[in-house]
Amino acid sequence: DAGVIQSPRHEVTEMGQEVTLRCKPISGHNSLFWYRQTMMRGLELLIYFNNNVPIDDSGMPEDRFSAKMPNASFSTLKIQPSEPRDSAVYFCASSPGTGGTFGSGTRLTVV
Amino acid sequence: SQQGEEDPQALSIQEGENATMNCSYKTSINNLQWYRQNSGRGLVHLILIRSNEREKHSGRLRVTLDTSKKSSSLLITASRAADTASYFCATDAASGTYKYIFGTGTRLKVLA
Numbered sequence: 001d002a003g004v005i006q007s008p009r010h011e012v013t014e015m016g017q018e019v020t021l022r023c024k025p026i027s028g029h030n031s032l033f034w035y036r037q038t039m040m041r042g043l044e045l046l047i048y049f050n051n052n053v054p055i056d057d058s059g060m061p062e063d064r065f066s067a068k069m070p071n072a073s074f075s076t077l078k079i080q081p082s083e084p085r086d087s088a089v090y091f092c093a094s095s096p097g098t099g100g101t102f103g104s105g106t107r108l109t110v111v
Numbered sequence: 112s113q114q115g116e117e118d119p120q121a122l123s124i125q126e127g128e129n130a131t132m133n134c135s136y137k138t139s140i141n142n143l144q145w146y147r148q149n150s151g152r153g154l155v156h157l158i159l160i161r162s163n164e165r166e167k168h169s170g171r172l173r174v175t176l177d178t179s180k181k182s183s184s185l186l187i188t189a190s191r192a193a194d195t196a197s198y199f200c201a202t203d204a205a206s207g208t209y210k211y212i213f214g215t216g217t218r219l220k221v222l223a
Contacts, residue, residue, distance in 0.1 A: 033211070043154075043199065043213040056210055091153060098142060100201075100211065102153040 006092050006103035013110055018080040021106045024073055025094030033100065034067055034077050035091040043091075049075065082110045115143075115200040115214030123220045130187040132217040134200030135180075143176060144201045144211065145185050154199065157185075192223045 005024040013019050025032050033048040047057040049069045057067070064083070069075040079086055087110050093102045115136045124130050134143070142161045146154040160167045160176045160183065167174045173186040187194055197218050201211040 035213075042215050045210065045212060048210055093154075099144065099156050099159050101156065102146075104153045 004092055004094050004101050004103035006090075006106050008106060009104065010107045011109070013082055013108070015083055015110055016081045017110075018078065019082045019086075019108060019110075021077040021090050021092075021108070023075045023077070023092030023103060025075065025092070026096075026101055027073065029094035029096050029101070030072075031095040031097065031100075032069060032075050033093040033095070034075070035093065036088045037091060037105075038088045046077070079108075082108075084110045086110050115202050115212065117198070117200060117214045117217040119217060120215070121218045121220070123222065124190055126190060126192055126221055126223050128190055130190050130194070130219055130221070132185045132198050132219070134183045134185070134214055136183075136200075136202045136214075137181065140178075140202045142203060143174075143183050145172075145174060145183075146199045146201060146213075148197045148199065148216070150196070157198075187219075190219075190221045192221050195219060195221045 007022045031050050034046040035043050036046055037043045044059055046059045047067045048055055052069045065079055067077045089105045089107050091102050091105045093100045115134045118133045140162055142159055144159045145157045147157055148154045158169050158172055158174050160174050162178055171188045176183045197216045199216045200214045203211050
């Protein structure tokens with residue numbers, strides 16, 4: 001099992017550009033989570049899905065953020081337009097119900 | 112929110128010593144988990160303890176849970192330099208939503 005796969009590993013973009021982060025969860029895991037990690041705010045839960053359905057998106061900071069899970073093997077987190085304060089490491093995690101496996105993260109830098 | 116708070120924020124010990132980290136949370140939980148994060152890397156799941164359990168062991172790790180005090184501790188025995196990392200606790204709501212909220216973490220440094 002390759003674990004949770006995130007892409008890209010690093011993304012540098014200019015302010016105002018659209019950014020799309022991708023995640024492939026572990027097969028058979030029915031829950032998927034997107035987290036953001038910064039020095040100032042720590043690990044923040046942005047949104048989580050259960051059986052491909054968004055259950056709680058209360059952590060999504062603004063309307064500029066959106067997430068989709070079109071099928072059980074793929075999810076995206078989109079920021080449009082991006083701003084410098086969005087710079088962070090974004091983690092995707094999947095879980096079969098208890099415990100969780102994290103991807104390696106996408107380090108996003110918005111300049 | 113029911114964010115966990117780890118204590119201490121940073122801990123520096125000598126190799127071979129034991130390291131104890133604490134986590135406090137605010138509301139009832141189904142279970143509590145501990146994760147490790149090496150610098151610049153993703154989080155690695157260490158151990159899960161359910162609300163009806165009081166203690167759990169895994170190798171050199173020992174986790175306790177006191178639901179009456181809403182607190183948990185992680186003990187790493189005979190620490191090694193490779194244990195240097197940040198350690199986080201994560202709690203879920205008792206409603207079983209699998210929505211895990213992470214604490215602020217303890218940065219552990221084990222000196223060789």
